[in-house]
Amino acid sequence: MSDAAKGEEFEKKAEKKLNGWNLFGSSKFEDAAELYEKAASSYKLAKSWDKAGAAYINVADCHLKSESKHEAASGYVDAAKCYNKTSPKEAISCLTKAVNLFKEIGRFNIAARHCKEIGELYEQEQDLEQAIVFYEQAADLFESEESTTSANQCKQKIAQFAAQMEQYQKAIEIYEDIARQSMNNNLLKYSVKGYLLNAGICQLCKGDVVAINNALERYQELDPTFPGTREYKLLADIAAAIDEEDVARFTDVIKEFDSMTPLVYLLAFNFQLVSNSFVLLV
Incomplete structure (x- = not known):
């Protein structure tokens, strides 16, 4: 018998268990859940991911009927793992149900x-x-x-x-908030310059040179070591180039920074954001 056929056989037994009488004092829902789980395992071996996912959903439903919320949530998570191979939408649906259950039980x-x-x-x-x-x-x-x-x-x-999504103010507030929190943590404070750089680049993308200069002053107050960093120099030099509408200087500033600290050091999207700032000049 193939793995897929075994899965179907286990499902039939589970359905029969649910529709039958409980003569021995055990929970028919728990017994059915065990059979559905065996069905899911067989479908996984057959690489029938959608059927495996559906079987795990049945596992979860059985556990819900027996008030076993943690086991039900785990069943939805298992279902999501299977659906993740074929249908992200179904995976999201299962994970959302799992999240709600995990929150219910704390x-x-x-x-x-x-x-x-x-x-x-x-x-x-x-x-x-x-x-x-x-x-x-x-x-x-x-x-x-x-x-x-x-x-x-x-x-x-x-x-x-x-x-x-060009929601620069929202991004700025988040980066600045993380930077403030990190300053109070000896393990995280060395990351502050990166957060402030990201916030500063978002300021630049707003095209407001006054705002970036004001921000740089705030960042100095937040982290007194920031003015001595290459991240600070990059932001200050770009702000000056934008203020002077000096495209050549802007390009040189980016090239110089990239030659010593590749822009991949920043978050991946920052290169695009820096380029957006460049567009403001032309």
């Missing part, structure tokens, strides 16, 4: 991880608005569990997408 850290996973799926689908929604949920949940590093990782994604 497992906020697990819920946060799966919110982040949903954000990543929307990111793959290039749906940045929905990606932001779930990264924001993940950040809030991580913060509720005092997982600051994980929360900041999500916030950086939100800022990146906001900048890509």
